[in-house]
Each structure stands twice: as structure tokens, then as C-alpha cells.
Amino acid sequence: MSNFSVPRRSLMLGLTAGGAALALAPAAAFATTSPDVGKPAPLFTAVDSNGKSWSLADLKGKVVVLETTNHDCPYVRKHYNSKNMQDQQREAAAKGVVWLTTASNAAGEQGAVTPAQANELTRSRDAAPAAVLIDPQSKIARAYGATVTPHMYIIDAKGVLVYKGGIDSISSSSVSDVPKAKQYVRLALDEVLAGKPVTEASTKAYGCSMKYPRTST
Amino acid sequence: MPRFLALLLVLLLAGPAFAQPSVVQTDNVRAELVSDAATVKAGEPFWVGLRQTIRPKWHTYWKNPGESGLPTEIAWTLPPGAKADAIVWPTPTLFDIGGVTNYGFKDEAMLLVRITPPADFAGALKIAAEANWLVCEDVCIPEEGKFELTLPSGAAATPAPPAVRTLFETARRRVPTESPWSARYGVAKSGDPTLIVEAKGLKPDTISDIYFFPAEWGAVATMAKQTASVTAEGIRIPLRKGEAKTAMPERLAGTLVLTEKTADGTVKQAFDVSAKLDPAFVPAPASLQGLATGEQLSLVQALLFALLGGLILNLMPCVFPVLAMKAAAFARLAGHGQAEMRRDGLAYTAGVLVSFAAMAAIVVAIRASAGDVAWGFQFQSPVFSLLIAYLFFIVGLNLSGVFEFGGRLGGVGQGLVARGGTTGAFFTGVLAVIVATPCTAPFMAAALGFALSQPAPATVAVLLAMGLGLALPYLALSMTPALQRLLPRPGAWMDRLRQFLAFPMYASAVWMIWVLTQQTGSDGVLYALGGMILIAFAIWLLRLGGGASLGTWVRRGVAAAAVLLAFAATLKLDDAPATAASASGGQTSGVNFEGWERFSRARMAEAVAAGKPVFVDFTAAWCITCLVNERVALETAATKKAFEQAGVIKLKGDWTNRDDEITGVLKEVGRAGVPLYLFWAPGADRPKILPQVLTEAMILSELSSIQQAKR
Numbered sequence: 001m002s003n004f005s006v007p008r009r010s011l012m013l014g015l016t017a018g019g020a021a022l023a024l025a026p027a028a029a030f031a032t033t034s035p036d037v038g039k040p041a042p043l044f045t046a047v048d049s050n051g052k053s054w055s056l057a058d059l060k061g062k063v064v065v066l067e068t069t070n071h072d073c074p075y076v077r078k079h080y081n082s083k084n085m086q087d088q089q090r091e092a093a094a095k096g097v098v099w100l101t102t103a104s105n106a107a108g109e110q111g112a113v114t115p116a117q118a119n120e121l122t123r124s125r126d127a128a129p130a131a132v133l134i135d136p137q138s139k140i141a142r143a144y145g146a147t148v149t150p151h152m153y154i155i156d157a158k159g160v161l162v163y164k165g166g167i168d169s170i171s172s173s174s175v176s177d178v179p180k181a182k183q184y185v186r187l188a189l190d191e192v193l194a195g196k197p198v199t200e201a202s203t204k205a206y207g208c209s210m211k212y213p214r215t216s217t
Numbered sequence: 218m219p220r221f222l223a224l225l226l227v228l229l230l231a232g233p234a235f236a237q238p239s240v241v242q243t244d245n246v247r248a249e250l251v252s253d254a255a256t257v258k259a260g261e262p263f264w265v266g267l268r269q270t271i272r273p274k275w276h277t278y279w280k281n282p283g284e285s286g287l288p289t290e291i292a293w294t295l296p297p298g299a300k301a302d303a304i305v306w307p308t309p310t311l312f313d314i315g316g317v318t319n320y321g322f323k324d325e326a327m328l329l330v331r332i333t334p335p336a337d338f339a340g341a342l343k344i345a346a347e348a349n350w351l352v353c354e355d356v357c358i359p360e361e362g363k364f365e366l367t368l369p370s371g372a373a374a375t376p377a378p379p380a381v382r383t384l385f386e387t388a389r390r391r392v393p394t395e396s397p398w399s400a401r402y403g404v405a406k407s408g409d410p411t412l413i414v415e416a417k418g419l420k421p422d423t424i425s426d427i428y429f430f431p432a433e434w435g436a437v438a439t440m441a442k443q444t445a446s447v448t449a450e451g452i453r454i455p456l457r458k459g460e461a462k463t464a465m466p467e468r469l470a471g472t473l474v475l476t477e478k479t480a481d482g483t484v485k486q487a488f489d490v491s492a493k494l495d496p497a498f499v500p501a502p503a504s505l506q507g508l509a510t511g512e513q514l515s516l517v518q519a520l521l522f523a524l525l526g527g528l529i530l531n532l533m534p535c536v537f538p539v540l541a542m543k544a545a546a547f548a549r550l551a552g553h554g555q556a557e558m559r560r561d562g563l564a565y566t567a568g569v570l571v572s573f574a575a576m577a578a579i580v581v582a583i584r585a586s587a588g589d590v591a592w593g594f595q596f597q598s599p600v601f602s603l604l605i606a607y608l609f610f611i612v613g614l615n616l617s618g619v620f621e622f623g624g625r626l627g628g629v630g631q632g633l634v635a636r637g638g639t640t641g642a643f644f645t646g647v648l649a650v651i652v653a654t655p656c657t658a659p660f661m662a663a664a665l666g667f668a669l670s671q672p673a674p675a676t677v678a679v680l681l682a683m684g685l686g687l688a689l690p691y692l693a694l695s696m697t698p699a700l701q702r703l704l705p706r707p708g709a710w711m712d713r714l715r716q717f718l719a720f721p722m723y724a725s726a727v728w729m730i731w732v733l734t735q736q737t738g739s740d741g742v743l744y745a746l747g748g749m750i751l752i753a754f755a756i757w758l759l760r761l762g763g764g765a766s767l768g769t770w771v772r773r774g775v776a777a778a779a780v781l782l783a784f785a786a787t788l789k790l791d792d793a794p795a796t797a798a799s800a801s802g803g804q805t806s807g808v809n810f811e812g813w814e815r816f817s818r819a820r821m822a823e824a825v826a827a828g829k830p831v832f833v834d835f836t837a838a839w840c841i842t843c844l845v846n847e848r849v850a851l852e853t854a855a856t857k858k859a860f861e862q863a864g865v866i867k868l869k870g871d872w873t874n875r876d877d878e879i880t881g882v883l884k885e886v887g888r889a890g891v892p893l894y895l896f897w898a899p900g901a902d903r904p905k906i907l908p909q910v911l912t913e914a915m916i917l918s919e920l921s922s923i924q925q926a927k928r
Contacts, residue, residue, distance in 0.1 A: 209357065
């Protein structure tokens with residue numbers, strides 16, 4: 001007599017169990033730290049240094065530039081002392097681009113500013129952004145995966161992120177390098193406004209580390 | 218205010234430093250340009266180093282600074298015809314500054330640069346350098362310095378004073394070694410690359426803190442954490458694609474760091490890796506394996522995956538037939554009461570769990586005593602592999618209908634399994650686990666790796682969860698009358714299915730024989746297949762005729778002899794591993810004997826007695842520290858020459874596989890493992906034990922001391 005007889009059902013059960021396991025297995029995906037160019041830009045709402053509320057969703061139809069800042073950072077100073085940043089802010093404004101400077105260093109950290117300080121900085125530096133967003137919890141910086149100041153982003157009229165990276169190509173703190181460098185943001189803005197794809201859409205950002213809230217890390 | 222005081226202090230301290238032109242003291246860094254040559258020779262390269270002594274808690278940056286920061290840059294002003302090479306960087310450290318990941322240096326860093334003076338040149342060589350660096354704590358400060366060195370030239374180069382040479386020696390030790398292994402990388406559909414460093418045969422439990430520092434921004438993201446695993450194919454590091462929007466490079470360069478646990482503590486190693494893009498390698502998206510090795514894997518997740526893994530085990534070819542046995546027993550019970558079925562299901566589950574618990578206990582015990590155990594450790598024993606291959610084969614023959622269990626033929630396991638009722642169910646569970654483990658090794662390696670690397674309670678919990686997963690389908694069936702009603706009626710199809718199931722069993726036997734050849738070399742095939750023929754022969758003999766005639770007894774005797782002979786192969790295999798390294802050769806045994814004699818105690822004694830200097834290197838293919846020592850200290854041109862000049866007898870002992878003679882020597886000097894280096898000076902009555910991390914200078918000084926003694 002055979003000791004082995006196999007009910008079909010047990011086989012089926014085995015298969016089903018295994019199938020379920022396989023279906024569940026690849027569940028986890030890596031969280032990307034930074035949104036990809038070509039994808040919808042993360043939405044945000046923030047209050048600027050004058051108490052006005054800005055929402056990216058409301059800016060649809062306009063090209064938006066984001067600039068993370070930290071006024072004491074030597075790399076930010078490089079571009080303000082050389083007037084490079086202010087010039088580009090004015091050019092952008094003239095073309096209908098909304099330039100938002102975000103003070104995203106966390107409250108209590110180096111580089112964080114009060115609205116009054118932000119306005120004073122705009123005045124003393126003769127800056128011309130559409131607004132300086134006060135982001136004491138680094139929400140905007142985190143949504144965009146900003147690691148440095150200045151970290152630059154361009155969002156097109158459809159709300160798609162079309163550029164992220166550095167302001168220009170020479171990562172130094174020396175003002176004399178500004179004229180020699182390829183001004184990535186200016187070039188990208190020109191392409192976006194001309195309806196062309198951005199040639200260099202993701203470049204290496206350089207500068208001082210973003211200061212994120214300590215409790216959140 | 219304290220910062221101001223610190224600044225003042227720094228400035229005060231800096232005062233005298235300005236007297237030396239090659240030293241620059243900034244707020245946060247004392248930087249110095251030093252040369253390893255006191256006098257240089259025309260056309261002969263020498264090294265200079267920019268040594269940064271960094272303010273505590275502050276850091277400077279590596280060539281790829283990570284998510285922020287900038288590398289130190291040096292611009293050279295040299296006489297015409299002189300040449301400065303690119304900076305040779307020390308191994309970087311990972312910093313997490315409030316969620317921003319950086320690669321750099323703290324406390325001290327020396328950036329090495331090779332300078333080649335002009336070929337036609339006399340007088341003093343003037344080297345000027347302008348360096349700038351970014352130094353950060355919470356805030357970042359760009360700093361710079363101008364340096365000048367004037368070195369006299371002569372007919373021969375002379376080395377710098379010992380203190381400076383020590384600086385260079387230390388700096389060179391911090392530079393990554395060229396990787397002894399080749400590397401490749403593939404890109405998943407998601408665009409994320411996975412790096413494979415083909416370091417085969419490493420022991421996963423001894424390697425930790427693996428991290429790959431990409432040499433450049435762009436292709437690979439700067440990751441706060443990487444989830445590397447040590448697998449049979451080598452070190453596997455899943456990476457994330459970087460921010461550059463260009464095609465992946467033909468070669469992905471970077472520095473691989475890891476910590477190896479050796480018998481005498483841990484050793485940090487760093488290797489320069491250049492991985493070739495392998496278009497054929499498309500890593501699977503976050504697989505069970507990748508996840509299971511993840512550092513973030515919590516115990517709860519591990520338990521869940523172990524449970525799922527256990528469920529999947531039911532589909533493995535080796536477990537399938539066991540399940541069939543179980544199902545058969547179950548079908549017999551079909552007519553019986555609900556309670557009996559439930560008891561049967563519980564007994565089977567208990568059998569599975571007890572086996573897994575036993576295995577967990579063995580793992581924990583071995584780990585406690587030997588400090589190191591890999592899953593499938595039982596399969597490191599060729600004898601076990603052979604016995605399992607036999608078991609698969611016999612079960613396969615049975616399923617094919619060559620013979621039936623129930624007679625005296627059945628082994629103890631089958632005997633117990635064949636026994637009806639609760640005991641039978643229990644031992645079916647045990648058998649399922651025994652045959653499941655060979656399947657587990659390749660499929661669940663990573664999850665098990667996690668289990669084995671955990672504290673004892675977690676190890677036990679994960680293994681038990683896996684056992685529960687294995688037992689679950691049957692347990693569910695036995696507990697649920699609704700499912701039982703779905704069982705089909707017994708019929709002729711059952712026999713056909715049973716016969717079909719013999720083939721996965723044979724396949725499993727083939728696989729085990731393959732495992733065996735990995736352990737013993739090709740000889741293993743001969744013993745295993747020969748043994749199988751003997752077993753088949755014995756079965757055939759026993760099935761011939763019946764009764765208590767003389768012929769029957771003769772047949773039984775011959776069958777017993779055949780079976781004994783089959784099992785005698787295990788004795789033969791037991792000492793086989795000693796020759797395995799040479800048998801399998803190639804990549805599996807990575808020990809290179811070029812320029813070395815094979816170690817034997819007799820050869821060592823003979824050479825020592827002859828008054829020759831003897832150097833003994835005990836190594837193993839899986840020992841990274843050994844490989845590195847060979848690369849940086851034992852096989853360099855200078856050391857080879859010095860060995861030759863001193864007339865040293867070089868012996869190498871390969872401990873990749875067990876070797877009693879070497880184990881004996883290790884024990885005698887109080888070591889639990891390799892690396893071990895012994896140096897017998899001529900006429901010495903005992904050897905000097907060298908440290909487990911060697912440098913070229915160390916070996917050269919040992920050799921020069923005997924040269925001097927000779928004079």
C-alpha cells in the first residue's frame with residue numbers, strides 16, 4: 001500500500017499562499033529626497049515677510065523661481081555682493097517670472113530671519129524678489145530636497161519642476177568667478193520662457209548646508 | 218562671547234606659526250605643506266602633503282563633498298618642467314549635519330600630491346601652492362592659504378626627518394587601497410544603480426558598516442544610509458540614482474569602506490572601486506532580499522517577512538514532496554473526526570516549530586562559542602550535503618514507486634514519519650524542516666542573514682516566524698472544515714501526481730550534489746553518484762523475492778554492504794576539504810601562491826633549523842584584512858625585493874577551508890583565526906608575531922634589522 005496520496009487541494013493551497021507572499025513582498029519603495037525635474041513641483045503655501053500668503057497652486061500660469069537663502073552664507077554673499085542675484089531677480093521680474101526667495105533655515109538656527117530682518121536685508125542688499133517667504137520649519141526646503149543655500153529651482157507655467165541645482169557653474173565663494181561662470185538659472189529661464197526644454201535641467205548645487213530643524217532628524 | 222575668546226586664542230596661537238612659510242593658521246584650520254623628501258633629485262618624483270589640522274567638531278570636505286560643501290582645492294606654481302599630480306585623498310567620513318549628508322574629514326586630514334621635478338634642473342626647487350577649503354560646523358567658512366616650500370636638490374634624494382616621514386606613513390595608511398576585486402554595476406528599471414563588488418566567499422557575519430562613497434556628484438545620490446549585503450556573489454550595494462540627468466557612466470568610481478571582524482578585533486578597510494557598467498545586470502526592484510538586509514528593517518518587519526518566507530518555502534521543490542506526504546496522511550484522516558484532524562495539524566506545526574527552535578538554539582550556541590555562524594552552516598559539512606542528497610534520492614525513488622516505505626528499508630526519519638497519528642505528523646514537520654533548509658539557503662539568505670546578526674531572542678523569533686509560515690497552510694487546512702470540504706476524492710490521479718513529484722526530488726538531489734562539489738571539488742560527484750548507485754542496488758536486491766531462504770539473507774547482506782559502502786563515502790569526504798581549495802581553484806579560492814611556498818610545519822622547521830629567515834603568512838580567501846596586507850605590505854615591489862635580498866623563505870598557509878595543521882599553529886600562538894604573520898629571524902628560537910594590520914615600512918624594518926645583524 002502506498003503511504004503517499006496527494007489531495008490536489010493542498011497543492012493549490014501551497015500555491016495560493018506563496019502567491020500572496022510574492023504579491024506583498026515588493027511593497028516598500030524608497031522615498032526620494034528630492035523631486036525629479038519633469039514632474040509636478042511640490043505644492044506649498046507660505047507667508048512672506050510682509051504677511052502675505054503665497055501658494056504655488058495660485059501661481060499656475062506663471063513661471064516661478066525658488067531661491068533658498070541664508071544671508072550670512074559666503075556663497076549667498078558671493079552672489080549678492082556681485083549683484084548677480086539682484087540682477088537676475090530684476091530680469092526675471094521684467095519677464096513676468098515670480099521670483100520667491102525662501103528663508104528656510106529653521107528657527108533658532110544660523111541664517112534664520114524674522115520678517116523684519118528679511119525686509120531689512122532686501123532693502124540693504126537692494127534685492128528684488130517678488131517676495132521673501134519665511135519658512136521657519138524648513139517645509140519648502142524639505143519638499144524640494146534643498147541641501148544648500150543658494151539652491152535654485154524653476155517651476156514652469158504648468159507647475160512642472162523644470163530646473164534644480166546651482167545658480168551657476170563655478171562652485172566657489174569668490175566674487176571674481178561670477179562673470180566666468182555659466183549662469184545656469186538665467187540660461188534655463190530663457191529656455192523655459194522660449195518654450196524650449198531646459199538643456200541643463202539638473203546641476204550640482206553648491207553653498208552652505210541647509211539648517212533643518214534639529215528635532216526632525 | 219565664547220566664540221570670540223576661541224577666536225582670540227586661535228589668533229594668538231597662530232602668531233608664531235606665521236614665522237614658517239609652509240604653515241597657515243586660519244580661524245578653524247591649521248594647514249601645513251610638508252614634503253617627504255629633504256633633498257630632491259632632478260626628474261625623481263616625491264610627495265608633498267597639505268596637512269589640515271581641523272578645529273574640533275569642524276570638518277573639511279572630500280573630493281565629492283556630498284549634499285553640500287566644497288572640496289579643498291590646490292593651485293600649484295612650479296618651475297617650468299615640474300609637474301604636480303592630482304590630490305590623492307584619504308578615506309572620507311560620512312557626516313550628517315541636520316539631515317544634510319556630507320563626505321569629509323574631521324580632526325586631521327593630509328592630502329597627498331606627487332610632485333615631479335624637471336629632469337634637467339639644479340639648485341633649489343621652489344614649490345608654491347594656493348589652497349582654498351571650506352570648513353564647516355553649523356556654519357561654513359571658506360578659507361585659504363598660500364604655502365611655499367624650498368627644497369635643495371642633489372645627486373640623490375634624501376628623506377625627510379622621521380617625524381615628517383611618520384606623518385606620510387600615517388597619511389598613506391588612510392588612503393584607500395586599490396580594490397582586490399573587480400566590480401560591476403547595473404541599473405534597475407527605476408534608474409537606481411546597484412553595485413556588485415565581486416568579493417566572493419566572504420563571511421557575511423564578519424563584515425559590517427559597508428558604505429560606498431561615489432567619487433563624483435551626479436550619477437549616484439549622496440545617501441545617508443546604504444543597505445549593503447554580503448551575498449554569494451560578493452558585496453551588493455543598492456544605490457539611488459543621482460541628480461545628473463546624463464546617461465550612466467561607463468565606469469562608476471568611488472571608495473568602498475567596510476569593517477571586518479577578525480579574531481583580534483575589528484579592522485576598518487577602504488578600497489578604491491571602479492565598477493564597470495554591466496548592461497546585462499538589471500537589479501530587481503526592492504526585492505525581499507534587499508529589504509531584508511536593510512538596516513532600517515525592524516524586528517516586526519523581519520518577522521513578517523520571515524513568515525512570508527516560510528509560506529514561500531512550501532513551494533520549494535524540496536519541501537513539495539514532504540508536503541505531499543503530509544497531505545497523504547491528511548487524506549487518510551479525512552474520514553476521522555474534526556478533533557483528530559486538528560491534533561494532526563497542531564502536531565505537524567509543533568514538529569516544524571521545534572525543529573526551527575532547535576536550529577535557532579544551535580545557531581545561538583555556536584555564535585556564543587565561535588562568534589560566527591552562517592546560515593546553512595550545516596551545509597558547510599560535505600558529509601551533511603551527501604546525506605541530504607541520499608535522502609532526496611531515496612524519497613525520490615519512493616515517490617517513483619520503486620519501493621514502498623514501511624519495511625525495514627525506511628530510515629529512522631521515514632520510519633517515524635510513516636508512523637500514523639500524532640507522532641507521525643510531528644516528524645513530518647521535522648522532516649519538512651530538514652529538507653527545507655537547503656532550499657532556504659539561497660532564497661532566504663538575506664533574511665536569515667538579518668536573523669543571524671540579531672541578538673539571540675530576535676534570532677529565535679525570526680526563525681520561529683519562518684517555521685510558522687512553513688506550517689501555516691497545513692495548519693489552516695486542518696483547522697478549517699470549510700477548506701477540508703474542498704478536498705477532492707482520492708483516485709488514480711493521486712498516484713500520477715505522486716510519481717510526478719519524484720522529479721523535483723531528484724532535482725533537489727542534483728542540487729545537493731552541486732553544493733557538494735562546491736565543497737569538495739569534482740571528486741564529490743564520484744562519491745555521491747557512486748553512493749546512489751549502491752543505494753539503488755541495495756533497494757533492488759531487497760525487493761527480490763521473499764521468505765527466509767539463504768538467498769534472501771545473502772541479498773540482505775550484500776545490500777547492507779552496499780549501503781555501508783555508500784555511507785563510507787562520507788568518511789572519504791570528511792578529509793576532502795583540505796584539497797578542496799586546489800580542486801575548485803579560480804575565484805572560489807582567492808589565495809595566490811605566486812612567489813610563496815605552501816606552508817607545512819615540516820618545511821618551516823627545516824628552514825628555521827637551517828638558520829634561514831622565515832616569513833609565514835596565514836591567510837584565507839575570505840579574509841579581507843589578509844588580502845589588504847598582501848596588497849599594501851607583502852606584495853609591493855619594495856617588499857618583494859627586500860625579501861629576496863634577505864633570502865627569506867616565504868611560506869603561506871591557506872586557511873580558506875579547514876586545515877588542522879594551520880589551526881594547530883594558530884592555537885599555539887593563541888590566535889583564533891587569520892590573519893597571522895610569523896617572522897623567524899635567522900637563528901631565532903621563536904618567531905616574532907607581527908600585528909594583524911601590516912605596513913610596508915613594518916616589513917622593511919623587520920628585514921633591515923636582520924640585514925644589520927648579519928653585518
